[in-house]
Amino acid sequence: MDELSKGFRKxxxxxxxxxxxxxxxxxxxxxxxxxxxxxxxxxVMEAITKFVPWYSSVxxxxxxxxxxxxxxxxxxxxxxxxxxxxxKNKDIVIYTKNxxxxxxxxxxxxxxxxDEGAVVLSTEMEHLANDLPWRDxxxxxxxxxxxxxxxxxxxxxxxxxxxxxxxxLVTVTGASNVTGYKNPIYEIAVLAHRYGAKILVDGAxxxxxxxxxxxxxxxxxxxxxxxxSAHKMYAPFGSGVLIGPKQTFEKIEPVYKGxxxxxxxxxxxxxxxxxxYNNEAGTPNVIGIVALVEAIxxxxxxxxxxxxxxEKKLIEYTTKALAGIPDIVMYGPSEKDEDKIGIIAFExxxxxxxxxxxxxxxxxxxxxxxxxxxAHPYVEKLLKLTDQKLRYYQKKPDIPFPGxxxxxxxxxxxxREIDVLVDCLxxxxxxxxxxxxxxxxxxxxxxxxxxxxYPPRRNAP
Ligand code: PMP
Numbered sequence: 001m002d003e004l005s006k007g008f009r010k011x012x013x014x015x016x017x018x019x020x021x022x023x024x025x026x027x028x029x030x031x032x033x034x035x036x037x038x039x040x041x042x043x044v045m046e047a048i049t050k051f052v053p054w055y056s057s058v059x060x061x062x063x064x065x066x067x068x069x070x071x072x073x074x075x076x077x078x079x080x081x082x083x084x085x086x087x088k089n090k091d092i093v094i095y096t097k098n099x100x101x102x103x104x105x106x107x108x109x110x111x112x113x114x115d116e117g118a119v120v121l122s123t124e125m126e127h128l129a130n131d132l133p134w135r136d137x138x139x140x141x142x143x144x145x146x147x148x149x150x151x152x153x154x155x156x157x158x159x160x161x162x163x164x165x166x167x168x169l170v171t172v173t174g175a176s177n178v179t180g181y182k183n184p185i186y187e188i189a190v191l192a193h194r195y196g197a198k199i200l201v202d203g204a205x206x207x208x209x210x211x212x213x214x215x216x217x218x219x220x221x222x223x224x225x226x227x228x229s230a231h232k233m234y235a236p237f238g239s240g241v242l243i244g245p246k247q248t249f250e251k252i253e254p255v256y257k258g259x260x261x262x263x264x265x266x267x268x269x270x271x272x273x274x275x276x277y278n279n280e281a282g283t284p285n286v287i288g289i290v291a292l293v294e295a296i297x298x299x300x301x302x303x304x305x306x307x308x309x310x311e312k313k314l315i316e317y318t319t320k321a322l323a324g325i326p327d328i329v330m331y332g333p334s335e336k337d338e339d340k341i342g343i344i345a346f347e348x349x350x351x352x353x354x355x356x357x358x359x360x361x362x363x364x365x366x367x368x369x370x371x372x373x374x375a376h377p378y379v380e381k382l383l384k385l386t387d388q389k390l391r392y393y394q395k396k397p398d399i400p401f402p403g404x405x406x407x408x409x410x411x412x413x414x415x416r417e418i419d420v421l422v423d424c425l426x427x428x429x430x431x432x433x434x435x436x437x438x439x440x441x442x443x444x445x446x447x448x449x450x451x452x453x454y455p456p457r458r459n460a461p
Pocket of ligand 1: 035036098099100101127129130173175176177202204205229231374
């Protein structure tokens with residue numbers, strides 16, 4: 001395993017970047033916040049360096065560089081489709097800036113259908129990106145989660161039955177960004193289709209860590225729509241995708257209107273382009289696509305199954321080690337072999353999550369995330385935070401807001417890094433009072449994101 005991890009580390013930019021500690025020393029940054037964003041692959045940076053001398057405007061130019069840039073941009077769609085087994089002819093890839101934009105775009109498009117009273121069935125474990133875009137356009141209901149945060153598929157079916165054909169779309173995360181649970185997307189697809197609905201999988205956390213297969217159109221397990229972000233898969237240049245049937249996106253009113261989305265315009269008429277171009281107004285982010293495509297090639301070379309297995313073992317090792325630390329309460333999967341991605345959410349009782357995440361950084365250069373992770377209703381349910389309690393905390397900004405701490409691994413994280421984390425958490429758990437005195441009060445709310453004043457920065461850009 002260590003050999004595997006050594007090989008993976010060589011693929012990543014910045015694994016040895018030294019960052020300051022509170023004792024005046026420096027240590028290699030340990031990034032356990034990969035669910036938020038991942039560092040780039042060397043291959044991605046090299047692909048961009050190789051491409052930039054040829055970089056030019058996409059689609060409208062006739063110069064050699066422009067034609068080349070356009071070809072690379074267009075060829076990317078096929079490579080992305082192959083990666084997730086989308087249909088070569090029936091599906092299209094729409095380039096977006098991230099998952100959030102992709103889901104907003106789909107919500108905007110589906111809301112144009114004339115189906116009065118249509119329901120979108122979401123779940124209680126969604127990221128806000130797969131919740132808020134639906135709320136103002138449809139009646140939204142949520143399949144519930146159990147006390148561990150696992151989706152109750154029976155409830156999803158119950159609701160599909162209850163709405164009796166009115167559910168237009170079942171929208172579900174492929175894997176939770178809080179507990180790491182993987183949802184049974186194919187089973188959910190079968191259910192959705194049985195009740196006449198389509199399915200969208202929010203692939204932001206799933207696609208970078210597991211093999212994903214959208215399956216044939218005529219399979220009941222077919223995934224109708226899939227969204228994901230490049231910056232969570234080692235390609236941080238502002239690109240993402242929405243994949244779905246061309247038919248959905250053909251005759252619609254584009255959400256963004258402008259150049260590139262039209263065939264011909266006069267003061268009296270607009271003749272829109274066909275899909276996907278009607279959904280990609282403005283100058284496209286070709287660098288973002290070069291990056292995403294190269295990341296996909298690198299992930300493919302390693303093998304998504306190999307990545308999933310490695311990360312699963314690493315997170316099992318972490319879970320076991322954290323279980324040995326007093327006062328740590330973990331949320332999420334309770335059984336060892338439950339299918340999940342490399343995420344653990346936990347609390348260390350007696351120390352506020354935000355302060356704990358800061359202490360990990362100051363003491364051991366470890367980056368983790370704390371708070372509600374943009375999955376507010378899900379974390380609120382896990383922590384039994386009623387609306388009344390939430391209002392209370394809102395009114396009392398001096399009281400630290402409840403939340404969790406999240407560890408999320410990427411393919412390059414090593415067992416040694418986990419040992420550093422566990423050692424540091426063990427020390428904090430044994431000496432909470434001392435650490436609280438040393439580092440003072442935590443920030444007031446999860447939203448307040450003030451820059452660290454301490455320790456001072458050195459050699460940082
Ligand atoms: N869905 C999930 C499950 C996520 O974890 C995230 C990012 N944290 C998003 C959607 C939104 O992704 P982005 O910020 O790239 O739009």
